[in-house]
Amino acid sequence: MPDPATAGILCPMRLPDLDPADLTDAQRALRARIIGGPRGSGTQHFPLTTPDGALTGPFQVMLHEPALGAPLQELGSAVRYATGLSDRVREIAILAVAAATDSAFEQWAHARIGRAAGLHDTELAALAEGRFTSDDAIEQTAYDFCRRLLQDTSHVDDEVYARLHTAIGTTTITELVVLVGYYRTLAQLLDVFDVGVPDEQH
Template structure:
C-alpha cells in the first residue's frame, strides 16, 4: 500500500472530524458486512485514502453516504450498480466489500458471478435496465437518442437515472483512488 494507515491518535483535527463522521455515521452504526477499520482503528478501503485529504475526503464520503443511504434506489439495484462498476474497473476492494452487502440484500452467488463476468440478466425490468444503463455509461456510451432516453424514463424515472449516473461516477472515482494507492481487498 502506498499510503500509510493513519491511526485515530495520529489524526489532525480535520482528519479526526472526518474519521468521526465516517465511523459514527450510517456506515459505522449499521450492519457491518465488511470491516470499516483495521483492528488498530485505521480506516480501510477508500476511507483510508479519503482521510489523507479531508478537504476532498469529506465531500466524497458525504456523496457516498447519500448514494448508499439517501437515494430512492432499491438495495438490489444499488448493489447491482456498484458491483457493475467494480467489475468494469477491476476494483478488488469494492467487489470484496459490496459482494458482502449484495448477499445481505438478496443477490445470489450466481447473480454475483454474472455481474462480475458481464452476463447479468434479471427478470425484473428495473434491475435489468439499471444494469444496462451502468454498463453503457462504463463503456463511454453516454449519448442517448430520444427514444432510448424516453424508454429509460418509463422504466427508471429521471431521479433514478440521475442517481445511477452519479453512482457510476462516484464508484469509478473510488476505483481510481484505490488503484493509484494500491489499496487491495483484505485477505
C-alpha cells in the same frame, strides 16, 4: 518505457495507514463522521477499520485529504442511504462498476452487502463477469444503463433516454448516473494508491 532513473526502485506503500492518535483535527472529524454515520451504525458486512484502528479501502484515501474526503464521503453516504433505489438495484449498479473497473476492494465489500440485500451467489458471479440478467425489468434496465455509462461510447441519445425515462424515470436515472460516477472515482483512487482488500480478508 520504464524511466532508467527509477529502474529497480521498489515503490513504498503509497498511502500509509493513519494511526488514530496521529490525526489532525480535520482528519479526526472526518474519521468520526465515517465511523459514526450510517456506515458504522448498522450491520457491518465488511470492516471499516483495521485491528489497529486505521480506516480501510477508500476511506483511508479520503482521510489523507480531508478537504476532498469529507464531501466525497458525504456523497457516498447519500448514494448508499438517501436514494430511492432498492437495495438490490443499488448493489447491482455498484457491482457493475466494480466489475468494469476491476476494483478488488469494491467487489469484495459489495459482494457481501449484495448478498445481504438478496443477491444470490449465481447473480453475484454473473455481475463479476459482466453478464448479469434479471427477470425484474427495473433491475435489468438499471444494469444495462450502468453498463452503458461504463463504456467508452456512453452517450445517451434521445431514443435511449426516452426508453430509460419510460422504464425507470428521471429520479432513478439521476441516481444511477451519480452512483456510477462516484464508484468510478473510488475505483480510480483505489487503483492509483494501490489499495486492495485488507490482507487478512483475502
